[in-house]
Amino acid sequence: MRTPIAARLAAVLLGLEAVAIAGLVMWQFVALAAGDIDSPTSAVALAVMTALGAAAVAAFAVATWRGVSWGRSGGIVTQALILAVALGAATGAYAHPVTGILLAIPAVVALVLLFAAVKRAGADRRAAPAEHGDVDGPPA
Numbered sequence: 001m002r003t004p005i006a007a008r009l010a011a012v013l014l015g016l017e018a019v020a021i022a023g024l025v026m027w028q029f030v031a032l033a034a035g036d037i038d039s040p041t042s043a044v045a046l047a048v049m050t051a052l053g054a055a056a057v058a059a060f061a062v063a064t065w066r067g068v069s070w071g072r073s074g075g076i077v078t079q080a081l082i083l084a085v086a087l088g089a090a091t092g093a094y095a096h097p098v099t100g101i102l103l104a105i106p107a108v109v110a111l112v113l114l115f116a117a118v119k120r121a122g123a124d125r126r127a128a129p130a131e132h133g134d135v136d137g138p139p140a
Contacts, residue, residue, distance in 0.1 A: 007064055007072070007117035013110040014061035014075050017082070021054035064114070069121065075114045082107040 028047040037043040057078055063071020082103055090100025 004117060004120045006113045006120060007067060010072070010075060010110055010113035010117055011061045011065035013106060013113065014057055014064055014071075014078065017078065017106070017110070018054050018058035018061055021050060021057055025051045025054060064117065067121065069118075072114050072118050072121070076111065076118075079107045079111040079114065083111075 025047055031037055032043045060071045060074035064075055086100045086103035090097045
């Protein structure tokens with residue numbers, strides 16, 4: 001079974017998000033090396049956690065590309081978290097609405113693509129028994 005175009009596009013966006021998160025890790029280590037931090041221990045811990053997040057999003061991208069359901073699920077959760085960060089960036093005492101919008105736009109696009117990929121995968125799964133001679137379809 002071929003992976004639908006929506007899933008492929010979503011996987012590409014997830015991959016780009018993973019690269020962006022990895023860029024944040026580099027930025028954190030540059031700040032650590034420059035001494036622009038209050039607590040080196042906390043800075044290293046944050047960088048490690050951010051690196052783990054980048055690895056997880058990259059894994060979601062690969063799984064989505066391959067048509068595996070946990071990749072789509074993880075991608076949807078990732079987009080929800082990115083949208084929460086975008087909302088936080090756009091509101092509050094130190095709001096940067098442009099930053100919030102720049103974070104939200106690709107997250108919304110990826111979310112729509114992921115939902116389309118989930119819908120297509122569900123339809124393909126329901127149609128699969130009919131391809132194998134089961135005229136009644138899957139059990140209700």
